[in-house]
Amino acid sequence: MPAPRLEIRDRRAAAFSLLLAMLGATITAIGLRTDDALPPPVLAWESVPAPRPLPTSATSRKPGQKQKQKQLRPSPPDRLDIPAIGVHTPVSAIGLRADGTLDVPPLRSDAPAGWYRGSPTPGEPGPAIIVGHVDTARDGAAVFFRLRELKAGDSLSVRRTDRSVARFTVTKVASYPKKAFPSDEVYGTTPGPSLRLITCGGSFDRDRRSYRSNIVVFASLLP
Incomplete structure (x- = not known):
């Protein structure tokens, strides 16, 4: 009777090893699909031009025109x-x-x-x-x-x-x-x-x- 019990344990171990291998392969496949589903790094501004230099507040108003709106001093x-x-x-x-x-x-x-x-x-x-x-x-x-x-x-x-x-x-x-x-x-x-x-x-x-x-x-x- 001891021999059959050892054989059963061996079969269970083999089955468990196969299950772990299949699970690992599935997780790897999911990971690869997930990585592939993500967009690659973004080149966000490749075609967005920079602003042209703007006139100063003094030259952007017509002569004699007063600044009516609130404005703040320059500060980054x-x-x-x-x-x-x-x-x-x-x-x-x-x-x-x-x-x-x-x-x-x-x-x-x-x-x-x-x-x-x-x-x-x-x-x-x-x-x-x-x-x-x-x-x-x-x-x-x-x-x-x-x-x-x-x-x-x-x-x-x-x-x-x-x-x-x-x-x-x-x-x-x-x-x-x-x-x-x-x-x-x-x-x-x-x-x-x-x-x-x-x-x-x-x-x-x-x-x-x-x-x-x-x-x-x-x-x-x-x-």
Whole structure:
């Protein structure tokens, strides 16, 4: 009788080993499919031009015209808060790439938003430009993942390095194909201080490893 019992244990061990092997193969396959389902790293701003230099507030008004709207002294931003979509992020300064397009913060889910230092500081006359990633292949949702959910009337605030706070209200949220990005509308001179928040959106082009559109939030300084 001892021999049959040993044979049964051997059969069970073999069956258990086979089960573990099958389970491991299944998990590996699922992992590969999951990795493949994620979009590759995003080239977010590959076709988004940088703003052209704006005239100063003195030259942007007609002779004799007074500034009627509230405006703040120049001071770089250091924090952006958008309660409606749960965004509370530091803001770093960014410049331009060698090809003349906007640079971006590091491609990480925890990367801050980036203020283009060639644009006005938030609260000055003209459009201040702040960009951020929508997501990353490795880490998932990034700082501006929910930017498209904003709607007219939502409020946001920018704390500046001089400790003052510029408060804005959203006036419009729009999606534009990158091939037809409306630079004049997004970056053009405004009658008072304004803000533009920009991220990726639309469908994903796997060949170019980029989203096909950009989401742009337009906001104006509150009185």
